[in-house]
Amino acid sequence: MIIYTTIFLYFVQTLANYYGTAQPDIQQIIKLNFTQKVNSLIIKFYKRENDVLCLVSPNDLDQTKLSDIDLTYNPKGFEVYDYQSYQANSENQLIQIVYMAMIYMKCFQLNQNQQQPISIEIYYSENQFVQGCINDCNGYNYPEIIDSICVSQQCHCLEGTFGQYCQFQSVQISSNILTTFTLDAHKWKYFQYQFSSSDINLFCQNQEEELYYSFVLKQNPQLNIPNLKESQKLMSLNNIQQELKKKQTNVYVDIIYIGLYNNQSKSINIQFKIINTEIEEESTFEKNKIVIIVTGCVVGSLLLFAFGLSALKSRQQRQFQQQIQEAIRRNLNQVHNMEQAQSPERQLVQTNHKGFSLRFIKDHFKGHAYEKIIKAYPGLSQFEECVVCLEQMKKATTKQQKICSVTPCFHIFHCMCLEEWLLRQKNCPFCRTEYTRKKIIKDYPWLEVNTIRVNNTDSTYLSRMKNNQENINESQIEFVKQQPSEQLQSNQIEE
Structure with missing residues (x-):
């Protein structure tokens, strides 16, 4: 299929003189009017799909196939x-030819399933x-020359660009x-x-299946x-020194x-670096010195x-311990004075009385975080201060007080x-309820924070603790109801 298009254009330096589109695998013929100011044509193709190659020729391309082109x-x-x-699978392709009154164009697309029109600018x-300096070595940026210069019919690319006419951007x-x-x-x-040496490796942190790498030596022109x-699959560690030695020539080149x-079919984030073992060995001693100095300072x-x-x-713990002991002595003195005034005989028994062993206390009166206990038993939130030391x-x-x-x-x-307290007394510091080993072992565990389990579920006081109903005095009454005073005295004598 042949399409004939005749255009009449005037020279405009900054804007394209012709805009059009071309369908893949279909020849397009463009006729131009001769203009004395025109010496060459710069043709730019913008494609949307991959694997597209556009040809320009003074001859008919209708019967030309991609397989016929070397x-x-x-x-x-x-x-x-x-x-x-x-x-490079670039979105743009750039061609420059001498001025001709009629030019033939044809774009080949390998992917026949999704054929999109190709935009054309002339x-x-x-x-x-100049054969070696297409578009004055300016790449796709027409007409301003930015990144390169043409010397002796060769493109000399400035820093950050490379390619036959400096059309590609590179990062150093x-x-x-x-x-x-x-x-x-x-x-x-x-x-x-x-x-500086051929002993270099390419390290990549990504483990993707469809990542490839390729490299070439710097040339002039960059053909x-x-x-x-010529690519290789990108692995976590790629030794490129053998490939680099094969590509090196008699001309000394130190840039790749x-x-x-x-x-x-998706974008990915990549992390990679060049590992030069020679540089690492040279700077190992200096790095070790710095690491040793910094490590010594940090450790010190x-x-x-x-x-x-x-x-x-330790100081806070000693102060807290002294505070606890002083508070216990004050409480015990106060209790002893009250009991001595009420019953001298009972005071004699309490004076000779000793508390539980430390091992027994740690086994049966285990500590938990205050927040965990309150979460399981909201009724205990009424106790914000410890009645022994009067601290929060x-x-x-501090961690100990929690x-x-x-x-x-x-x-x-x-x-x-x-x-x-329990090392000295076998009763509750708050309600003075007496304890015995037998009673404690029988009721243990009365508190289980992790499973929120409680013994004596028929107790009205414990139910109120669970439901955040405050009544402190009933705890002593409830405990005394479950254990008569006569049995309590007999248990004390037995103990």
Whole structure:
């Protein structure tokens, strides 16, 4: 199928002189009017799909197939095409030819399932066509020259660009520095690296199946670019020194262009770096010195901090212990004075009385965090201070004051305070309910915070503790009802 289009254009430097579209695999013929100012034509193709190659020729291309073309950097026939952009799967392809009154165009698309139209832009240029300096080595940026210059019919690319006419962007990287970037689907990303030895490795943290890498030496002109035909699958560690030795020539070159290609249909984040073992060995001693100095300073600071923290913690613990003992002595003196005034005979028994063993207390009066206990038994939230030391449990400032224990009569105290008390007395510091080993062992465990389990479920007081109903005095009445006073005295004598 042949389409004839006749256009009448005037020279405009900054805007395209012709806009149009071309269907894949269909020839398009464009007739131009001669203009004295026009010496060459710059043709740009914008494609949406992958694997598209566009040809421009002064001859008929209707019967031409892609298989008939020997794709190289230097076309041997009359067809002109942008082979490097085709290799790089770029969205744009750029062609420059001498002015002709009639030109033939045809774009081949390998993917026949999704054929999209290709946009065409044609610029009239006053500059003479130079075979080695397409578009004055300006790449896709027409007409401003930014990144390169043309010298002796060769493109000399400035920093950050490479390619036959400097159409590709590259990022400069250094040894042993991790680089992070996003690679779009079916796209290349190029990097420039200057090496001092061939003993280099390419390290990648990604474990993707469809990631490839390729690299070429820097040349002038840059006829070779990274491509899929000469690519390797990107592994976690890639030793490229053998490939680099094969590509090196008699001309000394110390710069390579590395390309990474994403052959997936989704974008991925990539982290990679160049590992140069020679540089690492040279700087190992200096790095070790710095590491040793920094490590020594950090360890010394941590030891000083730990020593100070330990001393402060020990001091706080001693002060808390002294505070507990002083509070217990005051409480015991007060109780003894009251009992002596009421019954001198009972005071004689209490004076000779001793508490439980420390092992027995730790086994049966285990400590839990105050918040856990209150969560299981909201009724205990009425006890915000420990009645032994008169310090906060709810708003405790130290770790020791946050750990609390609950008695069988469901009163809550600091764990350390209750231990000190029960070493001297066998009763509750709050309600003075007497305990015996037999009674404690029988009721244990009366509190289980993890499973929220409680014995004596028929107790009205315990039910109120569970339902946040406050009535402190009933705890003593409830406990006395379950254990008559006569049985209590007999148990004390037996103990």
